[in-house]
Amino acid sequence: MGTGFAEAPLAIFTTLAPMGAGAFLLLAGVFFTSKIDDDALARIDRMTLVPIAVAILGFIGAFFHLASPLHAFGVFAGVGSSPLSNEIAVGVLFMIAAIAYAVLAAMGKLSAAVRKAFVAVVAVLAVVFMVFCGLAYMMHTIPTWNTPASIVQMVGYGIMGGGALGALVLGCARVEATPQMRGMVMALVVAGLIIGAIGFGMQASFAGSVSNIWGVAADLVPALWGMFAAFVACGIAAAVLVFVAGRKNFAIAPAAVAFAFAVVGVFVARIAFYGLFMSVAL
Numbered sequence: 001m002g003t004g005f006a007e008a009p010l011a012i013f014t015t016l017a018p019m020g021a022g023a024f025l026l027l028a029g030v031f032f033t034s035k036i037d038d039d040a041l042a043r044i045d046r047m048t049l050v051p052i053a054v055a056i057l058g059f060i061g062a063f064f065h066l067a068s069p070l071h072a073f074g075v076f077a078g079v080g081s082s083p084l085s086n087e088i089a090v091g092v093l094f095m096i097a098a099i100a101y102a103v104l105a106a107m108g109k110l111s112a113a114v115r116k117a118f119v120a121v122v123a124v125l126a127v128v129f130m131v132f133c134g135l136a137y138m139m140h141t142i143p144t145w146n147t148p149a150s151i152v153q154m155v156g157y158g159i160m161g162g163g164a165l166g167a168l169v170l171g172c173a174r175v176e177a178t179p180q181m182r183g184m185v186m187a188l189v190v191a192g193l194i195i196g197a198i199g200f201g202m203q204a205s206f207a208g209s210v211s212n213i214w215g216v217a218a219d220l221v222p223a224l225w226g227m228f229a230a231f232v233a234c235g236i237a238a239a240v241l242v243f244v245a246g247r248k249n250f251a252i253a254p255a256a257v258a259f260a261f262a263v264v265g266v267f268v269a270r271i272a273f274y275g276l277f278m279s280v281a282l
Contacts, residue, residue: 007277008271017055018161022126025163025188055095098122098126133154134150144278152202164189166185190239242258
C-alpha cells in the first residue's frame with residue numbers, strides 16, 4: 001500500500017512510452033488519407049524522431065525502477081510466462097520497428113507503398129504494446145489491478161497522448177493542416193480521453209468493492225475521484241488546445257502545451273493507479 005509516488009519511475013514509463021507509440025497511429029492515418037508533398041514529407045520524417053525520443057524516455061523510467069541496472073537484461077528471461085517480461089519484449093519489438101521505419105524514411109529509402117505498409121505495421125505494434133502495458137498488471141494476487149480496466153485505460157492514454165504528440169510533430173514539420181488531418185487529430189485525442197476516462201472510472205468504482213484485512217482499496221487513495229477529475233480536465237484542455245493548434249496549421253506552442261497537459265493528466269492517473277495497489281493478503 002502507498003501513495004503511488006513510490007512507483008513514479010513506472011508511472012513515467014506507462015505515461016510516456018504508450019504516448020510515443022500512439023503518435024504513430026496519427027502518422028499512419030495522415031499518410032493513408034492525405035496527399036503530402038515531398039518537402040513536407042521529408043520534414044515529417046525528421047520529426048518522427050520526436051515520438052521515438054518520448055518513448056525512449058519512458059523506457060528510461062522503467063530502467064530506473066529496477067533495483068540494479070544489471071537486472072535489465074534478465075527481464076527477458078520470463079518472456080512467455082511473466083506479464084512484465086512480455087510487456088517489455090513487445091515494447092522493444094515496437095521500438096525496433098519504429099526506429100527502423102524512422103531511419104529508412106529519413107534516408108529516403110521508402111516508396112509510397114512501402115511507407116504505408118511499414119507505418120501500418122508500426123501503428124499496429126503500437127496498439128499491441130499499449131494492450132500489453134495493461135496486461136502486465138492483471139495479476140490474480142492484486143485484485144485492484146486484475147481487471148480489464150487496466151488495459152482499457154492504457155489504450156486510452158496512449159491514443160490521447162499520441163494524438164497530441166502527433167499534432168506537435170506535424171507542427172514542427174510545418175505541415176499545412178488539412179480538414180482530414182485536423183479531424184483525425186481531434187478524433188484521436190477525444191477518443192483517447194473517453195476511453196481513458198472509462199477505464200480509470202471503471203477501476204476507481206471497482207476499488208470500492210475490494211478489501212483485505214487492512215481495509216477498502218478505495219481508501220488507499222483518498223483523492224481518487226479528484227485525480228480522476230484532474231485527468232479529465234487535463235484531457236479536455238489538451239483537446240481544446242489541439243483544436244486551436246489545428247486551426248493554425250498545428251501551431252507549435254498550443255500543440256506543445258496540449259501534449260504537456262496530456263502528460264500531466266495521464267501521469268496523475270497512473271499515480272492513482274499505483275496507489276490502488278492492494279494484494280489479496282496485505
